[in-house]
Amino acid sequence: xxxxxxxxxxxxxxxxxxxxxxxxxxxxxxxxxxxxxxxxxxxxxxxxxxxxxxxxxxxxxxxxxxxxxxxxxxxxxxxxxxxxxxxxxxxxxxxxxxxxxxxxxxxxxxxxxxxxxxxxxxxxxxxxxxxxxxxxxxxxxxxxxxxxxxxxxxxxxxxxxxxxxxxxxxxxxxxxxxxx
Numbered sequence: 303x304x305x306x307x308x309x310x311x312x313x314x315x316x317x318x319x320x321x322x323x324x325x326x327x328x329x330x331x332x333x334x335x336x337x338x339x340x341x342x343x344x345x346x347x348x349x350x351x352x353x354x355x356x357x358x359x360x361x362x363x364x365x366x367x368x369x370x371x372x373x374x375x376x377x378x379x380x381x382x383x384x385x386x387x388x389x390x391x392x393x394x395x396x397x398x399x400x401x402x403x404x405x406x407x408x409x410x411x412x413x414x415x416x417x418x419x420x421x422x423x424x425x426x427x428x429x430x431x432x433x434x435x436x437x438x439x440x441x442x443x444x445x446x447x448x449x450x451x452x453x454x455x456x457x458x459x460x461x462x463x464x465x466x467x468x469x470x471x472x473x474x475x476x477x478x479x480x481x482x
Contacts, residue, residue: 314337400472
């Protein structure tokens, strides 16, 4: 069995966590229908304060379920949607994808991966010490971010739990994800 959608979430308000739903609808060039982060330009409050005209490279937030399981093993009870993600996947190492990878959900909706989520201090407000599990330094001193990936919607359509996820890597060399 290949990668699948485990859960989908959305929230119409700027809240840390999102509600798990039976399904969401992606809108091309905008994001998740009805979500507070939907739009062609930035919607994250700190980014709007800097420049509200910048393109929204964070229309869809994805996290792999295996990360939530790893956090649970370390004593953190984190369910799908609670870290603010719209799509929780299973069987896909999102953090290892190349910038520009296209994910197709259920054979229709398509999302292009734009980069890494840069987690903020609000994560420790959710669960003390969780931020250190999601951001740390590797052996060479580089920052490792593990709070999921962000993407833009290329083609709209429904996304529901159980849908297969097809992965199309971009042509050329692997381009590691950086924060967006």
